[in-house]
Amino acid sequence: MFDWRGRAAVVAVGLVLVMAAGCGSSSSKSTATTTKTTSNVNGALNVFAAASLTEAFTDEKATLAREKPDLHITYNFAGSQALVQSIQQGAPADVFASAGQSNMQTLVDAGLVEKPVTFARNTLEIAVAPGNPKHITGLADLERAGVILVLEDPSVPAGKYALQAFASAKLPAPHAKSLELDVKSTLAKLTLGEADAVVVYVSDVKAAGTKVQGVPIPAAQNLFASYPIAVVKASTHKAAAQAFVDEIATGTGQEALRARGFLPAG
């Protein structure tokens, strides 16, 4: 038997355990790495970028490490809407690269970013397991019984576009088994074998390599997502932030994006 202090201690430990365990996770992924040497543009940059930009921006970082070695870039990749949330809550972002104009517009309207510039476009594609075991040929097949479809939540640009694509194809709203919070988790459901088909960006299919197979969506049903990038007004490294934005919009970033399946902005 405990005395009252012992009991209070047990309660306190219980409280901590339940609370700590209850908030033990987050779905936003962040990648942190830095590079160093010397050159003319200085600064440690926090770049908040849409999850679909993960591979292209990571490639670009390797290029910039050679060409602008004083730019110390740290990426935070997540769903664009989650990034908007963090920037609104005062997260220390220097640059924001968004999938879709609406998330960027939220920050423009709030006066939190400088004038954005569109640097790439992307389009949707169906992804299936290699060999296409369920014989998916288009959006209509995703509604078939026995096909486990996973999409993004409509709050995520890719999820919103997917719904629009189904509407353009004159199909009823899809019955997804799960609505993930970014394209990468959606694709993971396919690569883990849990989903038969997902709708993601062409660039995501390309990034997944041989683990998945793409099934194109006809242009008449598809749509183009544009990617705007902007310097965050609260940035304390504006010159470096602008240099990064320029590299992405008109410099070496364009090659990296093209190599990863993104389309030119114009």
Added chain:
Amino acid sequence: MAIAGATIATLFFAVPLLGLLWRAPWSSAWEQLTNHETLVALRLSLETSLAATALAVVFGVPLAWVQARVAYPGRRLVRALTTLPMVLPPVVGGIALFLAFGRLGLVGQYLDKVGVHLPFHVPGAIAAELFVSMPFLVLVVEAAFRSADQRLEDAARTLGASRFSVFRRVALPSIRPALVAGAVLCWARALGEFGATITFAGNLQGKTQTLPLFVYVTLERGELAAAIVPSLLLLVISVAVLVSLRDRWLSAL
């Protein structure tokens, strides 16, 4: 010094709660709590967490009794294994569940053949909650079995009762308060489960979108006010559980 430390520690827990209360949309709180999406998530959370608690009792109590009463090689290993989810990041638990019970998983590939699907279905949410919450029940109940008077059980054995009969008629009644405490703690943890659920079970309204997932998704949509109200509800439940445990049941420990 000690007082200062204690004050800082207490404030560290109290201030975030004040933050929630500070930004809570009190004037629209009732509408936020009773809108359709919140109610669907709340109902699913209650159903899945109660189911997880029931399963935890059915399987966890025998485990706790064996751990307390039967000396066998590897008992410490089993104890470590069955309390691991308390310290394992829930998202890691979710991935592990995937690799075990997913469609291509170690066991899941056979479950799939007989038509049992966990990911993207209600049982998946229950499984995720059970995985993270059962250790709480096992720990509390095992401690109670240990401190219960084993001589009563021995006496029953010498009088000819079977092992099962001893368990059901002597051991179990003697730890009832701890069983209730363990079950309530287990339920509170299951109700708050997030990481393993979103990783393993997915996110679909009415199927696997429990209240914590709803809170997170709502926040991601930029609806801070709508996220705070269900957060407060979860907070109130947690506090109520701990207050009631303190006064009535945890004394059994």
